[in-house]
Amino acid sequence: MPRRAVMAVLITGMLVTGVANTLLTKYQDMQCVRNCDDPDISKRHVFEQPVMQTLQMFIGEMGCWLFVGLFSIRQCIRNRQRKSAGYEPVSAGDDATAGPADGTSSPSPVVKPSVTSLDDRVSISGFSVFLLAIPACCDIAGTTLMNVGLLFVAASIYQMTRGALVLFVGLFSVLFLKRHIRGFQWFALLLVVIGVGVVGLAGVLWKEEQPVKGSHILVTSTPDVPIAVKTIIGVLLIAGAQIFTATQFVVEEYILEHYELEPLKVVGWEGIFGFLVTVIGMGILHYTIGQTPKGQFGYFDAVEGFREITQYREVAISSLAIMISIGGFNFFGISVTRSISATARSIIDTCRTLFIWMVSLALHWESFKWLQIVGFALLVYGTFLFNELIPPPFIFCLATRYNRRELRREQQERERARQALLPGATD
Secondary structure (H helix, E strand, O other): OHOOOOHHHHHHHHHHHHHHHHHHHHHHHHOOEOOOOOHHHHHHOOOOOHHHHHHHHHHHEEEHHHHHHHHHHHHHHHHHHHHHHOOOOOOOOOOOOOOEOOOOOOOOOOOOOOOOOOOEEOOOOHHHHHHHHHHHHHHHHHHHHHHHOOOOHHHHHHHHHHHHHHHHHHHHHHOOEEEOOHHHHHHHHHHHHHHHHHHHHHHHHHOOOOOOEOOOOOOOOOOOOHHHHHEEEEEEHHHHEEEEEEHHHHHHHHHHHHOOOOOOHHHHHHHHHHHHHHHHHHHHHHHHHHHHOOOOOOOOHHHHHHHHHHHHHHHHHHHHHHHHHHHHHHHHHHHHHHHHHHHHHHHHHHHHHHHHHHHHHHHHOOOHHHHHHHHHHHHHHHHHHHOOOOOOOOHHHHHHHHHHHHHHHHHHHHHHHOOOOOOOOOO
């Protein structure tokens, strides 16, 4: 496929699986799992297991190893067919074009999209694989905080607040990856942050009605906390989680720049490390907090979490769907990071806000708020401006022209100085 077509497939896949994952997670949070038939509405409770949701995310990521195995089997079959037909077999992921034994060209070339510094990368093996535990741990912290925040806010507010990810990825890319961000791009990042703040303000000013499913009015375990306070807590948790997610993106980009590893295997290894760390953490938290009288039925009650998943059909089906969607989302996201950059990945992730907001409105999960339109417009404009999909404001255009003139003048002066130092040069 042409490179543009590959990019279109990756971006579309990331958007579709990302939208599905957020909506499915919010749907799961709305399922009544305790005292659902109690006539007292305040005693009914919904699924509130953010740590369990983090665990099922890593199970979904580990599912990528199934596809790695299937691709390896398919490659072995192709190699046998090529060998029987007189062609030299190629290994999975080989960059070279396969050809027959007599040296003539092969009718089925293996083409991979170009990646920066391909020749400088080395195969990741041995203890180097444990480098992927770093983004996995960042994923644990970021995802768990976001899952908790999603319990307090609507899906669209959750996704819009995640727009702050662009700011942190941009900052970390400059600090640790030595990327260069121009003046208008910093301005775009500022607009994204302001947009996130406006979205959070909309959630505070307008009280959101509790969603209703069938005959059960679904409430959280904190019915006495005002909606405005819940929204502020949720927005702060989600925004703070973007620091960990941005660290994850930047570390993944660094690893993919220096090591040879397929995106599916990156997701698979992160799934393994994340699963192991999460299971150990769940065990410790369950025996220290979840078993206490105050911790029972709370976020760290692992036994209650497994009971709710296994006994309620809606929760079980949504868990399976979340695993599939998160596996696909991380694969497409890693592929975008590998082919473009971590910043581009965070920008694309922000763009799915519109689709989540539209679906949430259509499902009556939230009400229309005009201030959200303002925040969303700032997010989209800042995102497009950062990605240079639209021209920068006039003042930045003037600064760009001035900088270009200064750059040309410096280049001319350096060239004259170099010519003056050449042998035979005269005054």
